[in-house]
Amino acid sequence: MKILFVGGGMGGTIAANNVARRxxxxxxxxxxxxxxxxxxxxxxxxxxxxxVAFGKMALTDIxxxxxxxxxxxxxxxxxxxxxxxLKQNQVRTKAGVVHSYDMLVIATGCEAVYDEVPGLKExxxxxxxxxxxxxxxxxxxxxxxxxxxxxxxVPHKCPIAPIEITFMLHEFFEKRGIRDKVQLQYTYxxxxxxxxxxxxxxxxxxxxxxxxxxxxxxxxxxxDVDNKIVHSEEGxxxxxxxxxxxxxxxxxQVIEDNNLGEAGWIPTDRYSLMMKDQDNVFAxxxxxxxxxxxxxxxxxxxxxxxxxxIASLYRTGTATREYDGKVYCFIEADRGRAxxxxxxxxxxxxxxAPTKSMHMLKMSYNQWYWSSARGLL
Amino acid sequence: MNQIKESDSxxxxxxxxxxxxxxxxxxxxxDAMTDDIVTRLAAAIGEGMILMDRLTRNEGLMSLMQAxxxxxxxxxxxRLGGALGxxxxxxxxxxxxxxxxxxxxxxxxxxxDVQRAIYQLAGLVNKVNNPSSTDKA
Numbered sequence: 001m002k003i004l005f006v007g008g009g010m011g012g013t014i015a016a017n018n019v020a021r022r023x024x025x026x027x028x029x030x031x032x033x034x035x036x037x038x039x040x041x042x043x044x045x046x047x048x049x050x051x052v053a054f055g056k057m058a059l060t061d062i063x064x065x066x067x068x069x070x071x072x073x074x075x076x077x078x079x080x081x082x083x084x085x086l087k088q089n090q091v092r093t094k095a096g097v098v099h100s101y102d103m104l105v106i107a108t109g110c111e112a113v114y115d116e117v118p119g120l121k122e123x124x125x126x127x128x129x130x131x132x133x134x135x136x137x138x139x140x141x142x143x144x145x146x147x148x149x150x151x152x153x154v155p156h157k158c159p160i161a162p163i164e165i166t167f168m169l170h171e172f173f174e175k176r177g178i179r180d181k182v183q184l185q186y187t188y189x190x191x192x193x194x195x196x197x198x199x200x201x202x203x204x205x206x207x208x209x210x211x212x213x214x215x216x217x218x219x220x221x222x223x224d225v226d227n228k229i230v231h232s233e234e235g236x237x238x239x240x241x242x243x244x245x246x247x248x249x250x251x252x253q254v255i256e257d258n259n260l261g262e263a264g265w266i267p268t269d270r271y272s273l274m275m276k277d278q279d280n281v282f283a284x285x286x287x288x289x290x291x292x293x294x295x296x297x298x299x300x301x302x303x304x305x306x307x308x309x310i311a312s313l314y315r316t317g318t319a320t321r322e323y324d325g326k327v328y329c330f331i332e333a334d335r336g337r338a339x340x341x342x343x344x345x346x347x348x349x350x351x352x353a354p355t356k357s358m359h360m361l362k363m364s365y366n367q368w369y370w371s372s373a374r375g376l377l
Numbered sequence: 378m379n380q381i382k383e384s385d386s387x388x389x390x391x392x393x394x395x396x397x398x399x400x401x402x403x404x405x406x407x408d409a410m411t412d413d414i415v416t417r418l419a420a421a422i423g424e425g426m427i428l429m430d431r432l433t434r435n436e437g438l439m440s441l442m443q444a445x446x447x448x449x450x451x452x453x454x455x456r457l458g459g460a461l462g463x464x465x466x467x468x469x470x471x472x473x474x475x476x477x478x479x480x481x482x483x484x485x486x487x488x489x490d491v492q493r494a495i496y497q498l499a500g501l502v503n504k505v506n507n508p509s510s511t512d513k514a
């Protein structure tokens with residue numbers, strides 16, 4: 001049996017390792033072949049970029065060679081897929097190589113896009129890209145005071161990020177002793193300050209304590225670069241001296257080009273994680289069109305389901321597990337504290353008061369991620 | 378009522394004091410921790426977990442560990458350890474003129490213990506290369 005993984009990010013890597021662990025004997029005997037195709041030979045721990053943007057981690061801390069994270073027996077090629085030929089059970093790569101498969105897992109992820117908001121890229125800082133995170137830290141380090149606006153595009157990766165960024169900005173300026181010179185303004189595109197109701201309820205008193213101004217129903221329309229003003233679709237505006245953005249995201253162009261999903265999001269069954277109208281194609285992580293958080297933990301929990309089901313399909317012809325929508329997010333707060341949000345399709349998160357222990361756990365997880373990627377944690 | 382009884386029991390046995398002490402120690406340790414310390418500790422634990430995972434899933438290594446666990450093998454390892462020690466001592470005190478050269482080598486090969494060891498080594502190599510073989514080397 002040939003199992004092909006397209007995409008070597010968090011989801012693809014954890015899922016491939018999960019399958020390889022379960023079918024290690026079959027791989028060694030040559031009955032199962034696992035191949036991974038990726039656009040790069042590097043593996044980035046993307047949540048670490050937030051820490052890079054605040055000077056708490058370096059880029060070298062959050063990158064490893066992809067091949068060093070893969071289970072023995074997984075064939076790895078840096079050669080991105082350009083054509084998906086699902087009817088023929090094969091893909092064609094940039095180098096022109098054709099890879100056939102019996103089971104396909106698409107985990108191509110998503111990327112930040114700026115073209116929907118004119119002026120946003122040239123006038124804002126963001127922790128969502130490697131260059132952006134480094135540049136943001138330099139700007140924060142040199143900032144001497146003024147209006148800081150946090151603006152949020154939709155959809156975006158890591159739903160907690162807007163709140164976390166605001167907490168971390170508050171703490172950063174407080175530690176630099178210039179918090180009283182900074183007017184921190186938070187905006188959010190819908191009617192409350194976070195799309196998850198319990199997180200919004202928890203964050204409002206925290207924002208009030210930190211003296212963060214907030215405005216809801218603020219959907220970015222364009223940025224007046226010269227006058228440093230963000231205009232919203234709703235007709236309001238925000239002046240800024242420093243603009244921090246959570247940019248809108250889209251699935252990869254290759255998904256749209258191959259007619260696999262509108263805006264690069266693959267229509268996916270929320271329980272089986274099987275691509276709609278397919279019986280041997282799974283979609284995973286940010287790539288899916290599921291209305292749940294696009295975050296590393298989602299990809300992680302989905303990977304376990306897909307790993308178990310692929311092994312089970314191989315051995316018994318039947319899938320055994322369904323994804324329950326589980327998501328787990330750490331939420332960095334100020335003063336060296338953090339909390340977490342854990343939820344699924346049925347149960348909303350209950351947010352507890354932030355603690356130092358939870359912050360330590362988050363700092364620890366930043367190191368333990370590499371065990372997760374290997375399919376251990 | 379039961380809760381009051383339990384509470385009294387905790388107080389009487391000094392458990393409450395102990396709990397307060399423990400909680401104070403944990404809180405103090407937390408205060409002493411920096412992000413750097415946590416990061417270094419977590420990295421060491423993380424790499425340790427990865428190493429342990431790799432070792433415990435290495436079937437070759439596990440079967441070697443199993444073999445090394447046999448009483449006979451442990452006895453042999455003890456003898457090996459002892460031999461390494463005495464061999465080093467012997468070499469240190471040996472007359473330099475008796476060491477080396479063809480005659481020294483031939484003298485050593487005539488020793489029945491050395492011959493037995495060579496046979497055992499050859500048998501082991503034969504087994505590694507040909508696991509189903511029952512030939513005596």
